[in-house]
Amino acid sequence: MMKKKPKKGLLIVNTGDGKGKTTAALGVLFRAWGRDMRVCMFQFLKHENASFGENKAARKLGIEITPIGDGFTWISRDINKSVARAQHGWELAKQRISSGDYDIIILDEFTYLLHYGWLNTNDVIVWLRENKPPMLHLIITGRYAPDTLIEFADLVTEMRVVKHPFKEQGIRAQAGIEY
Amino acid sequence: MMKKKPKKGLLIVNTGDGKGKTTAALGVLFRAWGRDMRVCMFQFLKHENASFGENKAARKLGIEITPIGDGFTWISRDINKSVARAQHGWELAKQRISSGDYDIIILDEFTYLLHYGWLNTNDVIVWLRENKPPMLHLIITGRYAPDTLIEFADLVTEMRVVKHPFKEQGIRAQAGIEY
Numbered sequence: 181m182m183k184k185k186p187k188k189g190l191l192i193v194n195t196g197d198g199k200g201k202t203t204a205a206l207g208v209l210f211r212a213w214g215r216d217m218r219v220c221m222f223q224f225l226k227h228e229n230a231s232f233g234e235n236k237a238a239r240k241l242g243i244e245i246t247p248i249g250d251g252f253t254w255i256s257r258d259i260n261k262s263v264a265r266a267q268h269g270w271e272l273a274k275q276r277i278s279s280g281d282y283d284i285i286i287l288d289e290f291t292y293l294l295h296y297g298w299l300n301t302n303d304v305i306v307w308l309r310e311n312k313p314p315m316l317h318l319i320i321t322g323r324y325a326p327d328t329l330i331e332f333a334d335l336v337t338e339m340r341v342v343k344h345p346f347k348e349q350g351i352r353a354q355a356g357i358e359y
Numbered sequence: 360m361m362k363k364k365p366k367k368g369l370l371i372v373n374t375g376d377g378k379g380k381t382t383a384a385l386g387v388l389f390r391a392w393g394r395d396m397r398v399c400m401f402q403f404l405k406h407e408n409a410s411f412g413e414n415k416a417a418r419k420l421g422i423e424i425t426p427i428g429d430g431f432t433w434i435s436r437d438i439n440k441s442v443a444r445a446q447h448g449w450e451l452a453k454q455r456i457s458s459g460d461y462d463i464i465i466l467d468e469f470t471y472l473l474h475y476g477w478l479n480t481n482d483v484i485v486w487l488r489e490n491k492p493p494m495l496h497l498i499i500t501g502r503y504a505p506d507t508l509i510e511f512a513d514l515v516t517e518m519r520v521v522k523h524p525f526k527e528q529g530i531r532a533q534a535g536i537e538y
Contacts, residue, residue: 187533190524198516200373200383203390207382207413210389212535214416234386237393241420284535317536336521337377343515345369354366356391356463357496 189316190334191308195291195325198339205286205319206234212284213243221286222273224266224293224322225249232359248272249289263298270299277318278311284319291322294329301326308332368495369513370487374470374504377518384465384498385413391463392422400465401452403445403472403501404428411538427451428468442477449478456491463496470501473508480505487511 194201209219221238223230226247238245248269249262270293277285294301305328312318320329330336353359373380388398400417402409405426417424427448428441449472456464473480484507491497499508509515532538 187531188524190533190536192536193521194379195521196519199514200379200386200516200518203386204379204383204518206386206389207379207384208536210385210416211382211412211538214412214414214419215535217535233390233393235393237389240393317533330521333522334524335378337379338519338521339379339383340375340517340519341515342372342374342509342517343512345367345513352366354369354496356394356396357369357371357387359390 187315188334189312189314189318191312191332192317192319193291193325193330193333193336194319194321194339195323195330195336196338196340197323198341199344200339201321201323202234202288204337204339205288205321208284208317208319209243209286213241217283218281219284219286220244220276220282221246221288222269222276222290223247223249223288224269225289233356246272266293266298270304274307274311277308277316278313280313280316282316284317286319286321289322290320291325291329294326295322295324301328305329305332366494367513368491368493368497370491370511371496371498372470372504372509372512372515373498373500373518374502374509374515375517375519376502377520378523379518380500380502381413381467383516383518384467384500387463387496387498388422388465392420396462397460398463398465399423399455399461400425400467401448401455401469402426402428402467403448404468412535425451445472445477449483453486453490456487456495456497459492459495461495463498465498465500468501469499470504470508473505474501474503480507484508484511 212219226249228247230247293299373383391398405428407426409426472478
């Protein structure tokens, strides 16, 4: 007799230098919203006043997308302020994750906080192991996903650049497609 | 003086064996919908009665997502019927593409039609070169994107499997995340 495969909340990581890390997470959010699942997203490096395409769409639908960064913070002059803000964002995310109120939570561009050492990767993993509800799907995006995070994750995809027009043809980034 | 970089409708290809090819396209659609752009999607290998998360979401939003396949057709017993249906889908897509009524059109899992020879890749490229409106963004997804298509495309991303739970841990595909 075939054993029925178990369901499980997955830790999903979209990493790599290519396009599609954030949009793939947004696509999952869109799909899950279609199934009336409870979803939310934190944008760790978008300015708190961000109003990109996804923010506009989310507002129209009543989906909670929370930008908590202060722009591209790693080039900020006041690095301490950026670090404090990122850590504050993680505290907010922890509340949502442990609340049990969501089916899918996206931590967009969260890997940078780990890569730049603003958060300790092992501390994050230990916290998730103890506090993530078993059925919650958590999606983490961003370049430079640390090896220990990849090891801990269930599903990891690398988005690899094969061809990029902004580098190769001098085409500029465009609304709707890029942001 | 800096020359302003031009805007251009891009041909985007999401390929590779990993997750995120379709969801990244759906994320672009979601983002663009947030900006009131005109979007639509053809699903070449989804059954015409498909009602996956993205179909449900699209219906709620009034976004046109058209499934035109008959399921996983390459294992269909009546291959001629599958081929005819795929070719009919391409004719529908051509009408939409050349209409000028859209900002972004997604041809989901379209690469399989090329890979399996149901459509001639060079014919498709010649048609697109002559008929795609210059500002239209066209997104093609699916494994096995032919080299000539990659050559013709502006932006190509390979979604590469780093870790996959359905293979490695025996976890089954789950609503909202996978479909």
